[in-house]
Amino acid sequence: MRSGAATADDPGSFDDRTAKARIRDAAIECFAEEGIADTTARKVAAAAGVSPGLVIHHFGSMEGLRIACDEHVAAAIRRIKESAMASGPGLDVFGMMRDTNIGSAARYLARVLAEDSHTVETLVDDLIDDAERYFEQGVESGMLLPSNDPRGRAVVLVLWSLGGLVLHDHFKRLLGVDLTDPDLSTSPNLMAYMGPAYEILGSGIFTESLASHLQSAVTEADETDRERPPSAQSKQKGTR
Amino acid sequence: MRSGAATADDPGSFDDRTAKARIRDAAIECFAEEGIADTTARKVAAAAGVSPGLVIHHFGSMEGLRIACDEHVAAAIRRIKESAMASGPGLDVFGMMRDTNIGSAARYLARVLAEDSHTVETLVDDLIDDAERYFEQGVESGMLLPSNDPRGRAVVLVLWSLGGLVLHDHFKRLLGVDLTDPDLSTSPNLMAYMGPAYEILGSGIFTESLASHLQSAVTEADETDRERPPSAQSKQKGTR
């Protein structure tokens, strides 16, 4: 069909745009744009310029297509992340996936993050592992504060960030920032998001006195197993 | 089938636990448990103990059902939020919706937050408005640090929190905490989440030097990008 490309699916070969690859790419875009549930074999086929039968012929089923897309996007993100980490220090978790023509990957991710997919779980785990390692370096070099729970801090920060990605429509509506924009860094409204984010990550939001008060409550609850959590007055509900 | 102590319904109607209400409740549970796309009229009908036709008869269409569920859940959350805000200060955004038998509302919310629904948008807007007002009180009473962008800070914090809710499966897997658990506050692993969260919100993660470095980079980018916006950095950030 195309140029003198050899046999079909050969990852790493020069011309990957075989029909199979075109279908996969079209599927990623379709999943990203229309959502998982609203993406049908026929839509993907039309977008890729092939017949519906070919979609199933190459991927076995729609679920197979989903898995292939998951893996392709995960691989793309890993590649971007690696080059970003090699290029030097960055601090936000999104930084890993911006400044690169990542295409529809961010939008795709935002769509599948809430579904359960083993591939995505593994990707999230990896992102957290890397963040944790990254934070550790930051602590050692004096850029980041140490944590009582480095792993937990990495989990919370990465999932907050990814959760923000999932809710990108709300950010777009409320702050005018599209977190899935491939070239987010040139967005004029970026600071509407980055400003508050850096402020929070810079100094928190609690004052000294409140922070110490909460901290003592936390450690207290941590030591005694059955103690009230720090959220203060939970109204007794009678029966338990 | 449950009877008697049903969850409250529309304010204004006395006994709403009609078949229509049963269908709506079953639908909320079904949406929450199986997801939006996998919830069919027949499943809802079976769960409510009625025929599929009745579902459409009462709500016009499945989309009508979705809207009715959105509005019901939004009303429930607003009610909970109001009583929580009346009961005194709390600091995390989840606090609004825990300590109450909110049923499947949190799981439902987690499912619809990423879809677009005008009702949910309005609910999110309200949550942010309340958080902003709430933070303002916290600043006045000396519990919270002032912000250069109070609105932006509220948006970011609420959406990070809600994003975490959407990704509750990942939190459950990684920290053992189920953020959609109706009685979250008694969860033994709660601190695996609250600890890092409070740590971040307490003092941030950046050290002094890095924070000032980033801040200068931000203002620099702000000035070079365009003219200095009218309301920006009028107030110098905390003396610390």
Place this chain on the structure above:
DNA sequence: TAGCATATTGAACATGCGTTCAGGTGCTGC
């Protein structure tokens, strides 16, 4: 009692889905 509106059913319908399959096309090796 009759009359009427509402509540509810269950079978039917049209639609769109994922998937299958028999066959067509073009290339490669003999």
Place this chain on the structure above:
DNA sequence: GCAGCACCTGAACGCATGTTCAATATGCTA
């Protein structure tokens, strides 16, 4: 040449879906 093979098509199948509708049950009004 022509067999073999991979790629690809497009019609078809079976199924689940949302929705419709005539028919029935139920309860309210007079």
